[in-house]
Amino acid sequence: MGKKYFFYYRFFLIFGDYAIINTAFLLTVLIKSYFSTGGVLELHFGDFLFFNFSWLLSTIVMNLYSHDNLQVIERTLRQTIKAIILQIAIFLAYLYLSKETVPLRIILYCYSFFIAFFILSRILFTHISEVLIGRVNKKKPVAILGQNDTGKELAELFASKKSDYKFRGFFEDSENGGTAAVMPFKPIEKCIQFAANNQIEEIYSTIFPTEENWEALAELADKKCVRLKFVSKDITPSRQGMVNYFNEFPVISIRKEPLEAKVENRAKKRIFDIVFSFFITVFILSWLIPIVGIIIKLNSKGPVFFIQNRPGRNNQLFKIIKFRTMTVTESDGEFKQATKNDARITSVGRFLRKTSLDEMPQFLNVLLGQMSIVGPRPHPVKLNLDYQDQINSFMARHFVKPGITGWAQVNGYRGETETEESMKKRIEHDLWYMENWSLMLDIRIVFLTIANIIKGEPTAY
Numbered sequence: 001m002g003k004k005y006f007f008y009y010r011f012f013l014i015f016g017d018y019a020i021i022n023t024a025f026l027l028t029v030l031i032k033s034y035f036s037t038g039g040v041l042e043l044h045f046g047d048f049l050f051f052n053f054s055w056l057l058s059t060i061v062m063n064l065y066s067h068d069n070l071q072v073i074e075r076t077l078r079q080t081i082k083a084i085i086l087q088i089a090i091f092l093a094y095l096y097l098s099k100e101t102v103p104l105r106i107i108l109y110c111y112s113f114f115i116a117f118f119i120l121s122r123i124l125f126t127h128i129s130e131v132l133i134g135r136v137n138k139k140k141p142v143a144i145l146g147q148n149d150t151g152k153e154l155a156e157l158f159a160s161k162k163s164d165y166k167f168r169g170f171f172e173d174s175e176n177g178g179t180a181a182v183m184p185f186k187p188i189e190k191c192i193q194f195a196a197n198n199q200i201e202e203i204y205s206t207i208f209p210t211e212e213n214w215e216a217l218a219e220l221a222d223k224k225c226v227r228l229k230f231v232s233k234d235i236t237p238s239r240q241g242m243v244n245y246f247n248e249f250p251v252i253s254i255r256k257e258p259l260e261a262k263v264e265n266r267a268k269k270r271i272f273d274i275v276f277s278f279f280i281t282v283f284i285l286s287w288l289i290p291i292v293g294i295i296i297k298l299n300s301k302g303p304v305f306f307i308q309n310r311p312g313r314n315n316q317l318f319k320i321i322k323f324r325t326m327t328v329t330e331s332d333g334e335f336k337q338a339t340k341n342d343a344r345i346t347s348v349g350r351f352l353r354k355t356s357l358d359e360m361p362q363f364l365n366v367l368l369g370q371m372s373i374v375g376p377r378p379h380p381v382k383l384n385l386d387y388q389d390q391i392n393s394f395m396a397r398h399f400v401k402p403g404i405t406g407w408a409q410v411n412g413y414r415g416e417t418e419t420e421e422s423m424k425k426r427i428e429h430d431l432w433y434m435e436n437w438s439l440m441l442d443i444r445i446v447f448l449t450i451a452n453i454i455k456g457e458p459t460a461y
Helices: 003-037 045-062 067-071 072-097 104-136 149-160 190-199 213-223 265-297 347-354 362-365 383-386 394-399 419-435 439-455
Strands: 139-143 163-172 182-184 202-205 227-231 240-247 249-253 304-313 316-323 373-374 403-405
Touching: 003 045, 003 067, 003 104, 003 265, 045 067, 045 072, 067 072, 072 104, 104 403, 139 149, 139 190, 149 163, 149 227, 149 249, 190 202, 213 227, 213 394, 265 316, 265 362, 265 373, 265 439, 304 383, 316 362, 362 373, 362 403, 362 419, 373 439, 383 394, 403 439
Parallel strands: 139 163, 139 202, 163 182, 202 227, 373 403
Antiparallel strands: 227 249, 240 249, 304 316
């Protein structure tokens, strides 16, 4: 199981387990109160605390939530059973030593709930872990440039982290590689092109470019949506880029990426996305979609939703969902930016675009993991093709998930980009967001978006 999924898995397993033991305890209190006091609720706070403490102690002794135990389903189940038995023993010993008289049937009620809930929980988490290990867990495809000693040590490290990385082999400076895993190349530029054509997301180069070639390589890697990193055990201060560590290897990245550097950051952002989008979906989209759908159908012929392929993270296409606001729907290869007083926009569509209600169905894209609430706006495919060779680092914005709103949008670079200069400014803001991400920045952008919607935006047409 990859580390980014393991973080979620352990978090929700711990949260779920404590929800189980407290639900079982409180249900037992309700039953005891009903039979013994005629419905008056009696909660012994000391018992409640020790019930939780005994579970905490049991999981620590059994090492239930450790990385090794949670990586293997059978081991997780075995340690869960041991932790339950130990918790029962500790809590019964506590009741005996405290000389508290608790009817046997109440204890049986409590642990019947306790065990039943845990059985259901482990069935659910067994299914989830199978999904994470199987279909969901996508290993990051990587390759190494340079089959020298550093490259070979790095390859061994990738081999030890098979759950997170898919090592595709070496690029070597020769026409005929020494092994089947060696991929021939001449200049580094061809490696980057090969990686882009073969879905290799990252190249770790143990061969450093000259200082004058550094910027050109960075631009090419960005254009091809490939992360190019340089590895050396001898990092000098004159080297450009951000220095991080991959185990004992110093790694120079072209730019700072908080979301790439730490799995905790990606977890914070994803949890924020899920909670916020779930709330919007349940309490707003549940009634907004039927109402707006009926109005759109009454106003003009055509579908309720506008669905189109857009480039997402790592330039992978996904289907974006919007309310239809125009009398025409464009294919991926057909695109014309909406302009002020655009004749294609319907009367209802004009209102939806002005209030940004047309973007609301994209919260479904967020729940599906295709988008984030905050991030660079996903351009139509044709717009990407038009600008990717004109603006440096244009494609680097695809290193993060696209968003419903973004730093560029709240700073006035929303909607139509009339000139290349305005598109450059949008890209600059997108890259600044990517390099300076924080959860508080996301929240700030959400608040600014709401404020802009209320006061109105001149480019919202």
